[in-house]
Amino acid sequence: MNEINYLLAAMLVMTVATYITRLTPFLLFSKGQESSLFNYISKSTPPMVMTILVIYMLKDVEYLTFEIVYTFIALLVTTGLHIYKRNALLSIVSGTIVYMIFVQT
Amino acid sequence: MIRSALTISLPILFGFVPLGIAFGLLFQELGYPWYFASLMAVFVYAGAAQFMAIGLLSSGIGLLEIAISTFFLNSRHMFYGLAFLQSFGNWNLRKLYLIFGLTDETYALMTTIKVPKNFTKERYYFFITLFAQLYWVLGCTIGALAANALSFNTSGMEFAATALFVVLLIEQWVKVKRLLPFVIAFIASAIALLFFIKHMLLVAIILSIASIVLFRLFKIQPNE
Numbered sequence: 011m012n013e014i015n016y017l018l019a020a021m022l023v024m025t026v027a028t029y030i031t032r033l034t035p036f037l038l039f040s041k042g043q044e045s046s047l048f049n050y051i052s053k054s055t056p057p058m059v060m061t062i063l064v065i066y067m068l069k070d071v072e073y074l075t076f077e078i079v080y081t082f083i084a085l086l087v088t089t090g091l092h093i094y095k096r097n098a099l100l101s102i103v104s105g106t107i108v109y110m111i112f113v114q115t
Numbered sequence: 116m117i118r119s120a121l122t123i124s125l126p127i128l129f130g131f132v133p134l135g136i137a138f139g140l141l142f143q144e145l146g147y148p149w150y151f152a153s154l155m156a157v158f159v160y161a162g163a164a165q166f167m168a169i170g171l172l173s174s175g176i177g178l179l180e181i182a183i184s185t186f187f188l189n190s191r192h193m194f195y196g197l198a199f200l201q202s203f204g205n206w207n208l209r210k211l212y213l214i215f216g217l218t219d220e221t222y223a224l225m226t227t228i229k230v231p232k233n234f235t236k237e238r239y240y241f242f243i244t245l246f247a248q249l250y251w252v253l254g255c256t257i258g259a260l261a262a263n264a265l266s267f268n269t270s271g272m273e274f275a276a277t278a279l280f281v282v283l284l285i286e287q288w289v290k291v292k293r294l295l296p297f298v299i300a301f302i303a304s305a306i307a308l309l310f311f312i313k314h315m316l317l318v319a320i321i322l323s324i325a326s327i328v329l330f331r332l333f334k335i336q337p338n339e
Contacts, residue, residue, distance in 0.1 A: 016175070017147055023178050024168060025158045027185040028192075032217045035196030036203070036210075050331055051324060052197040054296045056226035057287040058323040059194070061300035063219060064284050066316055067277040069308060081274075088278045092285050098126045102278040106129065106271070109278075113271030 080112035116234050120242035123228055127220045127243075128250045130279045133272030134162060135254015136261070141169050143262035152259035156252040160216065164188050165255075191317050194324065195222040204237035213237065216244035220279065227286045299326045 039048070071081050088105030095101070135156065142152045142165075155165055164185045171181050195217050203210045221244050230239045288297070303322035304315070311318040 014147070017151060017172065019178055020168065020172060020181050021151075021155060021158055023182045024161070024164060024185045027182045028159060028161045028164060028189050029215060031186060031189040031192040032196060032214050034193045036200065036214060039197070039200055047328070047331060048197075051328060052200070053291075054327045055194060055197060055320075055324065056223075057284075057291045057293075057296040058300035058303075058327070059191075059320060060223060060227075060280060060284040060287045061297050062304050062316065062319045062323065063223065063280045064277070065301070065304040065308070065319075067280060069312075069315065084274055084278070085281060088281050089285065092282050098279075098282045098286075099129070101282050102126050102129050102275055105278040105281075106275040109274035110271035114268055 080109065084109035084112070116239060117242055119231060119234070120239055121246055124224065124243045124246040124250075126279050126282065127224060127247045130220055130276040131162075131247065131250040132254040132257070133269055133275055135251050135256075136258035136269055137273065138162070138165055138169075139255045139258020139260070140262050141166070141258075142255070143259050145169060145173055149256070149259035149262075153252055153256040156248075156255035160248055160251065161185070161189055161218065162251075187314070187317070191320050192217060192222075194320055198222070198226050199240075202236045202240065209237060209241050213240055213244055216248055218247070220276075221247050223280060223283045227283045227290065295330065296323075296327060299323050299330075302326075 068081070071078050084105045087108045088101045091104055092098070092101035138156075139149075139152045142155070143149065155168070159165055159168070167184060167188055168181065171184065196214065199213070199217070203213045224247075225240055225243060230236050291297075300319065300323045303326065304319045306322060307315045307319035
């Protein structure tokens with residue numbers, strides 16, 4: 011297999027594998043059959059996933075280094091601004107700029 | 116509707132473009148023409164899996180291994196669809212695309228926002244999903260094209276993704292106002308980090324869902 015064919019085949023395989031993971035729940039559960047337990051699960055999942063994603067993003071921060079300090083400051087900026095202004099864009103951009111300043115200096 | 120969807124999807128722009136640029140830059144080290152980075156973003160459209168693929172491709176690993184690792188890396192997405200069984204509408208091309216575009220970021224955004232009353236949910240979601248993928252394709256393409264010519268220092272920009280999830284976490288808190296899911300997810304994450312750090316995301320999600328089901332089945336209702 012030459013290089014380009016290998017890449018194309020890999021992309022095809024990855025596309026299918028990814029799509030299967032996203033499609034599965036729609037094939038397993040039809041619209042009519044939801045129980046109250048099922049609704050409860052699908053309502054509780056977003057807050058849980060969000061908590062997990064935040065922890066996942068922060069898991070590689072090295073503790074006992076300066077990194078944890080500026081990561082905390084950037085998080086504080088994002089959180090504080092968001093509670094104060096409720097403007098997602100503003101909170102994200104400000105926190106990121108603060109973080110970038112620390113990383114790059 | 117398009118303008119509203121564009122505005123509300125902008126936080127994803129700030130997460131996807133820098134991350135896409137990072138992907139494009141790394142991808143170029145494999146030595147393929149730049150447009151393959153764009154094609155990856157169009158067809159595969161999975162951030163973590165694309166990054167993983169760079170490593171796998173450079174080692175020339177077999178297709179079956181690529182398929183299996185992609186599947187397991189993305190298997191957390193199996194839980195994402197649960198939130199949209201109804202709101203993605205009837206089976207048609209749009210629904211197939213909405214499912215295709217269900218990433219961490221679109222899931223997070225679409226489960227958090229309220230669709231304005233005068234808009235059809237599935238159409239609104241469609242534009243959000245479409246814009247999000249455009250940002251990703253844009254980022255990957257810029258990164259691949261600029262691999263040699265990039266003069267802007269993007270290091271630290273990856274924090275935008277963290278900030279996006281933090282913002283959405285706060286919004287979830289405002290929306291849900293029950294402590295239980297957050298506490299369960301926190302404990303599950305800690306356990307997953309301690310014992311299954313390689314598959315932290317998936318393990319934490321499965322543990323969380325299993326625990327919340329147990330709480331429900333045994334009607335444990337902590338004072339909240």
